[in-house]
Amino acid sequence: MGKVLQFVVPELAFENNFLMNAMLGIASLHMQRLHPDPANAQRQTVIYRAKALKQYRQALPFIDINSEHYDAALIMTILLVVLCSQDYAMSNEELTIVQWIILYGGMRTVMEMDTAETIRSKKIGPMFSRYITELKSTPAISLSLFNMVACVTPMDEEYASLKFYCQALDDLAVVYASLSQDGVGNAFSLRVITWPTYVTREFAALAKEKRPRALIILAHYLIFTKLVSNLWWVEGIADREIAIISNMLSPEWHQFLQIPLQARSLTKSEDIVQLLLG
Numbered sequence: 001m002g003k004v005l006q007f008v009v010p011e012l013a014f015e016n017n018f019l020m021n022a023m024l025g026i027a028s029l030h031m032q033r034l035h036p037d038p039a040n041a042q043r044q045t046v047i048y049r050a051k052a053l054k055q056y057r058q059a060l061p062f063i064d065i066n067s068e069h070y071d072a073a074l075i076m077t078i079l080l081v082v083l084c085s086q087d088y089a090m091s092n093e094e095l096t097i098v099q100w101i102i103l104y105g106g107m108r109t110v111m112e113m114d115t116a117e118t119i120r121s122k123k124i125g126p127m128f129s130r131y132i133t134e135l136k137s138t139p140a141i142s143l144s145l146f147n148m149v150a151c152v153t154p155m156d157e158e159y160a161s162l163k164f165y166c167q168a169l170d171d172l173a174v175v176y177a178s179l180s181q182d183g184v185g186n187a188f189s190l191r192v193i194t195w196p197t198y199v200t201r202e203f204a205a206l207a208k209e210k211r212p213r214a215l216i217i218l219a220h221y222l223i224f225t226k227l228v229s230n231l232w233w234v235e236g237i238a239d240r241e242i243a244i245i246s247n248m249l250s251p252e253w254h255q256f257l258q259i260p261l262q263a264r265s266l267t268k269s270e271d272i273v274q275l276l277l278g
Helices: 002-015 017-034 040-062 068-083 094-113 118-121 141-151 159-182 186-198 201-208 212-225 237-248 251-256 259-263 269-277
Strands: none
Touching: 002 017, 002 068, 017 040, 017 068, 040 068, 068 094, 094 186, 094 201, 094 237, 141 159, 141 212, 141 251, 159 186, 159 201, 159 269, 186 212, 186 269, 201 212, 212 237, 212 251, 212 259, 212 269, 237 251, 237 259, 251 259, 259 269
């Protein structure tokens, strides 16, 4: 994957303005974290991001899947997640994690223009790997999450959405299992970062509507992002978003948020792992 980022992606960027502006935007976004006075970098990020998004929307309808422009569009779907994290339209009413899910939905749309086998065979193929190791541990979720969906009855207004919550939890159970099997490392981190790519469109809609059960599932997922290392654009998002979710939900739902709220005060990886797997 390193060679793809160092050589293939820059080559594609020189031929596709939307990708070039996305890369410049991410560079300036990173500079915001490194510079003591980030105001200039913030202005640059806004400019590059606006250009990248506009050019991407204009180019996408005319892209030939047999050309390298399609490869650039595929890479763009990943970069947008980074580019629209941290400082993008942040407020106490908006959640970055919901933005991720929406953007990953866009990735799915672009990928469906071709076959998964063809995409994996491309030079950019390694960028679209969802896992490194085969999962041998049995997937499982926390008792709190199980109880949250187990109490939904056929008379509940959310009964029609139950299967989408369960699908999201099935996918999250794989992340729990990966932590148990692989520990904190690259294999686990990849499963954490790619979890939103498994989320169904129906669950994404529920999250966008701020349905309590969807938000609680996202809060539990966010704990895992605290264990992902070497991804600067993820840092700090979990604690902020868990607090926002807690404030959005009425007290009756807080019983299902105990673990995420406990995780906010933890900084050591071993303590977070014990909380998740204990």
